[in-house]
Each structure stands twice: as C-alpha cells, then as structure tokens.
Amino acid sequence: MKKIIALAAVAAMFAVFSMSIVGKKLPSVGYVLVGPHTDGGWSMRHHQGFQSLTKHGYKVSMVEMVPEAESQKVFRKLARKHDIVFATSFGYMDSMVKAAEKNPDTIFMHATGYKGNKKNMDNYSCMSYQARYLAGVAAGMLTKTGKIGIVGSHPIPEIIRNINAVILGARTVNPNAEVNIVWINSWFDPPKDMDAAKALLDAGNDVLFTTTDSPSVVTLAQQAWKQNGREVWSMGNDAPMGDNGPDRYITGMMFNWNVLYKHIVDQLAAGKLKMNQR
Secondary structure, three states: OHHHHHHHHHHHHHHHHHHHOOOOOOOEEEEOOOOOOOOOOOHHHHHHHHHHHHHHHHEEEEEEOOOHHHHHHHHHHHHHOOOOOEOOOOOHHHHHHHHHHHHOEEEEEEOOOOOOOOOOEEEEEEOOOHHHHHHHHHHHHHHHOOOEEEEEOOOOOOHHHHHHHHHHHHHHHOOOOOEEEEOOOOOHHHHHHHHHHHHHHHHOEEEEEEOOOOOOHHHHHHHHHHHHOOOOOOEEEOOOOHHOOOOOEEEOOOOOHHHHHHHHHHHHOHHHHOOOOO
C-alpha cells in the first residue's frame, strides 16, 4: 500500500511539472502543414506530433494545405496569437525568414531548411537517409529486374540525399542495380503519384519507392498484384502505409515527431531554447 501511495505521489509531481514547467505559463503553439493532416504521410505525422503536446497541457493551432506563396501571411497571423510557430515544409523557408524579421517576439521553427538567425528562427530535421539506406538494401535484395523506381516529389537537398541513400544501399547487395526517378514536382498529388508509379512499373521497375506524402505507390503495387499478378514490391514513406498494400509492402521510413516537438516547447517554456542549435 505504501508503494502504491508513493508511486501516485511521484506521478502527481510529474503531472504538475508537465503542466506548468516550474510555474511558468506554457507557450502556445501554431503549426502550418503543406498538405491535409489526413494525407497518410508527412503532414499526418507532423499533425500527430503537435497534437501529442496537448496531453502535456500545451495549446496548439493548425493551418493546413497552405501554398508556399501564401505562407508568409499565415505565419504572421499565427505569430500574433502564438509564442512559437512551426513550418513543416522546405518551401516555406524564405517566407518564414521574412515573417521572423517582422515578428521578433515570436519563435519560428522551420522543418528541413537551412536558414535561421540567432534571435528567433531556427530549423530542424532528421537523419532520414539512414532509414532510406536500409530500405535500399532490402530493395536491392528483392528486385528481379534489377530496376528500382522512385516517385520524386521536389529535387531539394533532403530528397536528393534520401534518393542517394537508396542507391548506395541497393548497390551494396546488387552492384548493378538501376534506380529510376520520375519527378512530379508536388508533395501531395495522389493522381500524379499514381501516374508516375505506373510509368515506372511499365518501364520494368519491380520495387517502387515514393518521396511524396501519399500512399499511392503502395496502393498501386497491391493493385498490380491483385489484378494482374505482377510481382512488384513497394516501400512506404513518412508513416505506416502497409494497410494500403498488405501483400506487396516491404517496409518504409516512419517519422515520430512527438519527442522532438515536446523537447522544443519544453525548452522554450523553461527559457532554455537557443537558436542555431540542430
């Protein structure tokens, strides 16, 4: 009984700490998504990460499906009512730089970019190429045609880095593996995704990757198997996608932003957040 009471007391102490962080008011959080929060990939995983903050007492606000050209005014609007604003797409970088200059009392955090300042803007990312490398090894082992296809979103540094990781991984086990890319120049456009995946499939690629935010590639691999008996495998991106193609899905890179987002806002609440700290 004493142990139970002691554990309850400890739990209560942690709960109070989480809600107030040494008695300080918790910062309010605004975040901007490039796609819908239900996209099944990138935006969904960021959304889940931000929503997890509410369990710790943080108030969060979302604006989704924001075009790059309209992002600066969205950032500035969020800055009026929030202590910290997150942008979750590479293309928002320059707009966020300008918004940060105009709103010096708000913290701005940009995902996958490289610009910031020493006052109120920084960027963050992850080492996704490590997971891509491992997926490339699996693809190199599974391909029978020696051709691996990738649906490319935008040719930005992060995506190029991930594609190179797939190539390097595949060639560790299959030195002659050929990697082909079809760019759709969009983060979230399922019809274009599907068309690009079909083109890769028709060209003989029997393992398909995507760097976009939808599970279309996984869906196509499943359809090709069910309808035509084609032995094509798929790799997911950003989130669990196996339900979209359970018979022909190998694996996929998956983000979990919960821990990082809590760390950032906890640091801000405690007055310890520093800019230019990756």
